[in-house]
Amino acid sequence: MSQSGPVLRVRGLSARIGQQQVVEDVTLEVPAQGVTALLGRNGVGKTSTIKAVLGLVERNGVVELDGERIDTLPTHRIVQRGVGYVPEDREVFGSLSVEENLRLAERSANPRRDLVADLFPDIIARGQQAAGTLSGGQQQMVALARALLNDNRLLLVDEPTKGLSPKLVGEVTEALERAAQVVPILLVEQNLVVARRLADRAVVMADGRVVHTGDAAELLDDEQRVVSLLGVGSTGSSHGSSHDSGSHPDPSTHDQEVRS
Amino acid sequence: MSTTTDTHPDTGTPQPAAPAGPTGGARRGAGLPLRLLAVLGLVVLLAVLPLINVSVPGVLPGATYTPGTLQLMALALVFASLALTYHVIFGVAGLLSFGHALYLAIGAYGLGIVLERTDLGLVPAMLLTLLGGAVVALVLGAVGLRVGGISFAMVTLAFAQAGSVLIRRNSDVTGGEEGLRLDTTNVPDAFVGVTDTRNLYWVALVLLVVVFALVTWFERSRAGHVAAATRENELRVRVLGLRPFAVKLLAFVTGSVLAVVVGMVYLLLQSGATPRVASADFTLTILVIVVLGGLGSRWGAVVGGIVYTLLDQRLTTLAASDAVESLPAVLSVPLGEPLFILGTLFILVVLFVPGGLVGLGARLAGARTRAGRPATPAAGEDGP
Amino acid sequence: MSTVVLLLATGLGLGALYFLVASGLSLIYGLMGVLNFAHGSFLTLGAFAGWETARRLGGDSWGSLLLSLLVGAGVGALAAVLTELLLIRRLYERHIEQVLVTVGLALATVALFDGIWGTDAIFVTGPGWFDETTTILGARVPNDRFLLIGVALLVLGGIVAFLRFTRFGLVIRAGVENRSMVTALGIDVRRAFTVVFAIGGAAAGLGGVLASHYFGYVSPQLGGSLLIFAFIVTVIGGLGSLLGAAIASVVVAVLQQMANFYLSGTGDLVVVLLLATVLLVRPSGLMGARA
Numbered sequence: 001m002s003q004s005g006p007v008l009r010v011r012g013l014s015a016r017i018g019q020q021q022v023v024e025d026v027t028l029e030v031p032a033q034g035v036t037a038l039l040g041r042n043g044v045g046k047t048s049t050i051k052a053v054l055g056l057v058e059r060n061g062v063v064e065l066d067g068e069r070i071d072t073l074p075t076h077r078i079v080q081r082g083v084g085y086v087p088e089d090r091e092v093f094g095s096l097s098v099e100e101n102l103r104l105a106e107r108s109a110n111p112r113r114d115l116v117a118d119l120f121p122d123i124i125a126r127g128q129q130a131a132g133t134l135s136g137g138q139q140q141m142v143a144l145a146r147a148l149l150n151d152n153r154l155l156l157v158d159e160p161t162k163g164l165s166p167k168l169v170g171e172v173t174e175a176l177e178r179a180a181q182v183v184p185i186l187l188v189e190q191n192l193v194v195a196r197r198l199a200d201r202a203v204v205m206a207d208g209r210v211v212h213t214g215d216a217a218e219l220l221d222d223e224q225r226v227v228s229l230l231g232v233g234s235t236g237s238s239h240g241s242s243h244d245s246g247s248h249p250d251p252s253t254h255d256q257e258v259r260s
Numbered sequence: 261m262s263t264t265t266d267t268h269p270d271t272g273t274p275q276p277a278a279p280a281g282p283t284g285g286a287r288r289g290a291g292l293p294l295r296l297l298a299v300l301g302l303v304v305l306l307a308v309l310p311l312i313n314v315s316v317p318g319v320l321p322g323a324t325y326t327p328g329t330l331q332l333m334a335l336a337l338v339f340a341s342l343a344l345t346y347h348v349i350f351g352v353a354g355l356l357s358f359g360h361a362l363y364l365a366i367g368a369y370g371l372g373i374v375l376e377r378t379d380l381g382l383v384p385a386m387l388l389t390l391l392g393g394a395v396v397a398l399v400l401g402a403v404g405l406r407v408g409g410i411s412f413a414m415v416t417l418a419f420a421q422a423g424s425v426l427i428r429r430n431s432d433v434t435g436g437e438e439g440l441r442l443d444t445t446n447v448p449d450a451f452v453g454v455t456d457t458r459n460l461y462w463v464a465l466v467l468l469v470v471v472f473a474l475v476t477w478f479e480r481s482r483a484g485h486v487a488a489a490t491r492e493n494e495l496r497v498r499v500l501g502l503r504p505f506a507v508k509l510l511a512f513v514t515g516s517v518l519a520v521v522v523g524m525v526y527l528l529l530q531s532g533a534t535p536r537v538a539s540a541d542f543t544l545t546i547l548v549i550v551v552l553g554g555l556g557s558r559w560g561a562v563v564g565g566i567v568y569t570l571l572d573q574r575l576t577t578l579a580a581s582d583a584v585e586s587l588p589a590v591l592s593v594p595l596g597e598p599l600f601i602l603g604t605l606f607i608l609v610v611l612f613v614p615g616g617l618v619g620l621g622a623r624l625a626g627a628r629t630r631a632g633r634p635a636t637p638a639a640g641e642d643g644p
Numbered sequence: 645m646s647t648v649v650l651l652l653a654t655g656l657g658l659g660a661l662y663f664l665v666a667s668g669l670s671l672i673y674g675l676m677g678v679l680n681f682a683h684g685s686f687l688t689l690g691a692f693a694g695w696e697t698a699r700r701l702g703g704d705s706w707g708s709l710l711l712s713l714l715v716g717a718g719v720g721a722l723a724a725v726l727t728e729l730l731l732i733r734r735l736y737e738r739h740i741e742q743v744l745v746t747v748g749l750a751l752a753t754v755a756l757f758d759g760i761w762g763t764d765a766i767f768v769t770g771p772g773w774f775d776e777t778t779t780i781l782g783a784r785v786p787n788d789r790f791l792l793i794g795v796a797l798l799v800l801g802g803i804v805a806f807l808r809f810t811r812f813g814l815v816i817r818a819g820v821e822n823r824s825m826v827t828a829l830g831i832d833v834r835r836a837f838t839v840v841f842a843i844g845g846a847a848a849g850l851g852g853v854l855a856s857h858y859f860g861y862v863s864p865q866l867g868g869s870l871l872i873f874a875f876i877v878t879v880i881g882g883l884g885s886l887l888g889a890a891i892a893s894v895v896v897a898v899l900q901q902m903a904n905f906y907l908s909g910t911g912d913l914v915v916v917l918l919l920a921t922v923l924l925v926r927p928s929g930l931m932g933a934r935a
Contacts, residue, residue: 356740
């Protein structure tokens, strides 16, 4: 492993949508390798954090990509610097064909069409079909393919397995695993089994702030902390019904358990 | 907060008064009677203007007791009232209507036609016109509000255009392009003729005060609050179990019906109506007035209406003046077109002065108050 | 029968004009959410520019008509691009203010045209062929209708081809659907805004020159009167839909002509009635995806 600094460093990030403050004060780092999972209960500001990094919502604070400030740039410039984005709910262009969706996403002269064809032969075969008529799983493939076509320094992937059948969850996970070999990923994921399999590190948010940072496996294997931090059992079966320490986790969880 | 050296806990209160402007700080303690007194004084001053000899060179064409000047000032008051009625729709409820002129036209033409075609007296004729206007507003509002935002703007524009077409085409009823003359048979003599301009001026003043009071009442009512909330966040209003459609329709009908009333006074003041009052350009003029004065503010609408009317008159005089005509064509052509100057001014206000004239005034006043602040706390100190 | 043919031909000609205005309005609204009240002024300016061109070339040859069309389109495009760059762009994402600025621009420019060219209508002449008629199924159809329909079809085809086969077209189509996702793919969508304004302005300028031949005159009010019907057309067709605008243009214009003839000149009112009906039955318009 090379000892370069984090690819993404976020300090004191806040964001608002309209009048509403959706991200309070987020500080986190994404290492230059592997998958960092961004976890937390619904509505704690995970998606908004991703959007704030991209400048898709009004934001304040410091965001650095490979040591360079990107928090004052417009979205398209941030993306051009090598940030791939796979949004929640896919956001493929439904009236455009699959092939057009992919063509629109290509930023370089030689996009990685081979990789995409290798990972998602199914959607390449449907190149002329309108993306809006694809199944949810296929649309997710298109959304992933749009990001993987380019040489990125970082991928921001928001809930890629949401609403997919178990078989498709497996396929998407596999694709992300392959992608993670070449590019670091910040992954928002509610399916803790998927997060456990992909993530090296975990960042946990509550009420618009980061409340825990540490090793993903260590966190996700600790049933008690999963319940207290994420409000669910690690099987993802039921709600922990814990209206307890969500906003005030015990001090030990603040420990930075970083391994190098 | 780290400030612990407060000796008088109640000194903190006066702070918000200055920048909050006409709407916000009005209800606070001593602010209300003072403000009310100031407004009352202003109304009284406006009311006695026809009786005294005041000349404001450059702003008014002549002394305040002359019929020509009174006519202009009355028109300014009518435009201020009209702007207030539009403020209910656009400023409060956030509905961008491009058809507001239609309701002024209904008031003016409606009353004119009723007076001409029936033997009704002035008051019954006005009530009949009002009723007709309310029905039209209710029906067209209900249809138009099926769409939101920009579509609503276009739909109201289309309806107003239909009204404009109807007026121009049915010349046997409306006088067509020539316009409609006021049939004075059933109009009290006090409101007829050049010599009684003074009375019409007072009518216009009463109109403005009444419309202002009604609009204030509407804004402070529950419906007004819900309408404002709908403008900000329709989804949340819906979540609260309220029906945005009903509230929007109420605001639309309220603003439109008040515009009908303004239209009736307009007819009396102008002794007639021309198809121009139904045109799309006229609606755009109302929009310009509201934004020029300060969108979302009642005083903004009033100031905008008065400033616009006077400016329009002065610019028209300027356009026809020898000074402009002697200029080279590059200057004389644009300066010879009042609407060009007003349109340009409007663009500049939208680009650079978001709060309009009232916002600009509040900002300037705010800057001055802040500069001279040390003196103020001592003054407003020993109340209770 | 011959009356019906004549009404159809005239309606199609008028529909062509509506489409030339509505296509730009619809594209601009679809991509940027801007309702452009100044669009009528692009048309009027194009018409005056075309008239000035033809006048200087000595009027009624085919060459001067062709050149006046080109100049009209060019001037319309230029005015539109300047509007976008100088006024609209400063108010990025503030839709109400953007509308207000175009309202101010519409008022100011019409007044300026009044000052420059006078308020009276100026009569224009085209090639002699325009004054003749062609007999179709017994109806004597004025020839300028064919030019109008032809140009509108060319413009429709041109825009469709542009949208389908160019990179900008791809960006515009995607942007109409989901603008923020386009920027999230690393594309500066604002460049597409300028392109859309240029296309809309060119179509309007072209429409201006053609309108001056259809009506037989130019006046500062020319654009404004067509604009209102173009608005109705875009709402009926569905905001943002080019095909919807094309279909609605024809439907509205033909209906208007028919009603004017058979229902004693009630065309304008019938159109507004149609609008109300569409809104009641289908608020998003014929081809509109979003309400």
